Amino acid sequence: MKYKLASIALCVASALQANTVVAQETAVKESALEKITVTAQKRSQSIQDVPISIATLSGEQFESIFSGGEDILALAVRVPGLYAESSNGRVAPRFYIRGLGNTDFDLAASQPVSIIMDDVVKENVILKSFPLFDIQQVEVIRGPQGTLFGRNTTAGIIKFDSVKPTEDFDAYGKVSVASFDTVNVEGAVGGGLTDNVAGRFSFLSQQRDDYIDNAFSGEDDVIGGYDELAWRAQLLFTPVDDLEMLLNIHGRELEGTASIFRANVFSKGSNNLNQNYDRTTVFYDANLLGNGFDNNPQEYENYGFSFKVDYDFNGLTFTSITANEEANGSSLGDVDGGAGSGDTSIPGFIPFTAVTQDNLDDLEQFTQEFRLASNNTDAFNWQVGAFYYDSSFNVTSIDGFFGATTVFHDNKTWAVFGQGTYELSDKLTVTAGLRYTDDEKSLTVGNQNVDGFALVIGAASVQDYDPINVSDDQVGYELSANYKLDDSTSLFARYANGFRAQSIQARDVAFEGAPSVAEAETINSVEFGFKSDLLDNSLRLNAAVFYYTVDDIQFSAIGGGANNTALINADKGSAYGFEIDATYIVDDNLVLTAGYSYNKTKIEDNGLSVFPCGASAAFGPNCTVTDPMTNDNRALIDGNPFPQAPETIFNFTARYSVPMGDDGELFAYTDWAFQGKTNLFLYESVEFQTDNNFEAGLRLGYENFAHNYTVALFARNLTDEDNVKGAIDFNNFTGIINEPRVIGIEGKISFF
Structure with a gap:
């Protein structure tokens, strides 16, 4: 992998040296808000005109979050209403918007938050973890988005758009070194x-x-590292003025460590980390691979392409x-944590x-979407389309x-959809949408426990399961209105209906x-x-x-004495709340942003129960369960909050700069994110809930506008918080903890 990196870096360096023209004009700082364009409705619009709750991340605010080598989980709590966590290391993230998500850790798990990267849905949890780099903008679109984006968007979507090719030359290179011998190298070069x-x-x-360190094996520095390489190559063809064709080819290779499980880091009756917790030490004895202590290895690769065609004709677009994704890989975990x-x-x-x-193994995802949209300035604009999805893969649990x-x-899905927007007046715009979806899933059990010790001693037997086939078809719809009070303020209202398709969970097959x-x-x-x-x-x-x-809200009943992982439906789930996003340019030197969300979620099913902790x-x-218990030791969960649904999220950033001469500035940038009360499981207990978690970041640096370079010192998890995730x-009382403090230095140079 290091040889591949060296080759890529050499190519980028050569391209940079080939063009020595550097922009000499000093950047003009504006004391006004920039216009943010989003594509939440699959057409470019001002964020202030879209009748949907949307937050965006881009530029320094986005790059700072990932300066210490973080993966996609770093987005958690950085936007009001958005949370993310994982028990699978740097792959298989689980996202939550407005409290709605899915705690299922199986590689076949579905989620109500859809990830869209460069207009392509990433359905499987491994595909959702593709590294983020050369990103133009992130859109966090809250609430159901089923009309335009399909099933499994009941909570919302997170939309990533990478920087696209243009005829104008531009390039950048960025390098950072930090704690734990962390080295991040990022770059891009593009043009005609x-x-x-x-x-x-x-x-x-x-x-x-x-x-x-693995204190049980006596090995020092054997867990916690990673080696990640990802790339993207794009070609934009414009053979005639009204036709654009964009080819996107991308890949990712990861070797590293799966999640770090830490046994008995809570004491009964408390959710505080106890004396068993040591950030740099674990006790692992796993030898599943048969070649010494395993130390939680993880390895994945993912390759894919997309081909997008836009053709304008007769006032239409x-x-x-067309897109295809493939992935393979494995993760091993010493799950008991000791x-x-x-x-x-x-x-x-x-x-x-x-x-x-x-x-x-053998994950293949193929998608095809066709759309026809009006392309004019008339009062009525519309779009119609069709979508096809085909995915297959197998999961082996050992x-x-x-x-x-x-x-x-x-899994096979097809859908047809349409949406129309009508300007009733200069002030009032109404939008309506409709989508029909047909979804089919199947599961087949292959070899089962044929080489297990349990089978040899008679503690297990080979089971025979018939193939499972499930299907459903539903109609989703939405209606929204946007009313402009004046040129700077608008009100909106939105009603949306959508669905998350039926799910099949087969992990329990591995455990009889x-x-x-x-x-x-x-x-x-x-x-x-x-707005x-x-x-x-x-x-x-x-x-x-x-x-x-x-x-019929879907949940995953995980745990109990047998460590089952079963899908269940509750009669109903409900939630209410609000979110606020603010940006304030105080003056030429000081910019502040802040966000706050409140999500009150509730499970409504007076007969639903699960086996809690052991x-x-x-x-x-x-553990110390606070729910009512049945006679057979099950916890009644009616009235409980959704699992992993923070009740409150608060974040803010501040950037202060001091001019240095005519072409540069010194700057200080800080970002803080706070997570309120969060229940980890379906049941409630004293031990498995968190509150008042927070993380902070800091950047101190110099930016030169004439020569387009930046040098900065940075820190992630500035106060070195130990947050239970x-x-x-x-x-036992096993916990998963956040990443430690990382301090480093970063340099970036851009060419135009």
């Missing part, structure tokens, strides 16, 4: 290649050395997007050992006791359990908001209030 052909190549390399079992286990008491490896099990997943199926969930959402640019266009203040209900019909829970509850 021939008449009517432009290209752009960009890449990212992230490397960190292992820094965590025809769009075609070593040994019984009275000799460390740290703390671990009833039995647990280690698993999940392999994703357990140290039961052996290996392989299951095969297949049966597959589970969840029916489709349907959401009805209402929101009202305002305003105030104080002579120096203050942008956008806000929305919302209420939604989800019928419980079974014969044994009670290990997740837990595993089936046999």
Whole structure:
């Protein structure tokens, strides 16, 4: 991988040296808000004109978040209403918007938050983790988006748009070195290649050395590192004025460490980290691979392409997007988080050992979308389209006791949709949309536990499961209105209906359990908001209030004494809340941003119960459950909040600069993100909930406008907070903690 990086870096350096023309004009700083253009409705619009609650990230605000080598999870809590976490390291992120998400850690899990990268949906959880680099803008679009983006968008979407090729030459290179021998290298070069052909190549390399000791094996610095390489090559063809064709080819290779599980870092009756927690030390005894201590290795690769065609004719625009993704890889985890079992286990008491490896093989995702849209300045604008999705892959789960099990997943979806917007007057615009979707899923169990120790000793047997086929078709719709009070302020209202397709969960098959199926969930959402640019266009203040209900809401019942992972449907889930986004340009030197969200979620099913922390019909829970309990040791979860749904999120940034001569400035930039009360599981307990988590970042540097370079010192997790991000509850108090403080220096230079 290092040789590949060297080759890419050499290509970029050569391209930079080939063009020595550097912009000499000093950048003019504006004391007014920039116009933000979004494509939340699949056409370019001002964010202030779209009747949807949207927040964006770009530029320094986006780049600062990832300066320490962070992955896509760094977006968590950086936008009001947005959260993310994972128990699978740098892959398989789980996203939540307005409290709605999915805690399922299976590689076949579905989510109600859709990830769209360069106009292509990334459905599988591995595809969702593609590294972020050379990004033009991120749009966090809150609330159901089923009309234009399809099923599995009941919570919203996160839309990433990379920088596209143009005829004008531009390039940049960025290098940072930081704590734990972290080295990040990022660059891009683009411009016209021939008449009517432009290209752009960009890449990212992230490397960190292992820094965590395995005290059980006596090995120092064997866990926690990673080596990530990703790239993107784009070609833009414009053979005639009204035709654009964009080819996007991309790839990603990752070698690193899966999640760090830490046994017994809570004491019964408390959610505070105890004396067993040491950020740089774990006790792992897993030897599933048979070649020494495993130390939670992880390895994935992903390659794909998309081909987008836009053709304008007779006041219309025809769009075609064809895309294909492929991925393979594996993660291994010492899931109990410690070593040994019984009275000799460390740290703390671990009833039995647990280690698993999940392999994703032969993932293929093909998508095709066609759209026809009006392209004029008339009062009525419309678009219609069709969408096709085909995905297949297999997942092999390997357990140290039961052996290996392989299951095969297949999913096919097609849909037709339409949306229209009508300007009833200069002030009032109404939008309506409709989508019909047909979704089919199937599951087949392949080899099962044929090599497990449990089978040899008679503690397990090979099960025979018939193939499972489920299908559903639904109509989703939306209606919204935007009313302009004046040139700087507008009000909007929106009603949206959408659904998350039925799901199949087969992880329990690996542990002598049966597959589970969840029916489709349907959401009805209402929101009202305002968007305003105030104080002579120096203050942008956008806000929305919302209420939604989800019928047959899908949850994952994870844990219990048998560590089951079963899909369930609750009768209903509901939530209400609000979010506020603000940007204030105080003067030429000081810019402030702030955001706040409140999400009150509630499970509504008076008969629904789950086994909590280590419980079974014969044994009670290990933790301090605060829910009512049934006679067979199940927790009644009616009235509980959704799992991993922060009740509040608050974030703010501040940038202060001091001019240095005519062509530069010194600057200080800081960002802070706070996460309120969050329940980790479906049931409530004293131990498995968090509150008042926060992280901060800081950048101090110099920017030169004449020669387009920046040098900065930075720190991520500035105060070195130890924040609990997740837990595993089936046999001890295992926790998953955030990344440590990272301090480094970064340099960036741009060429135009």
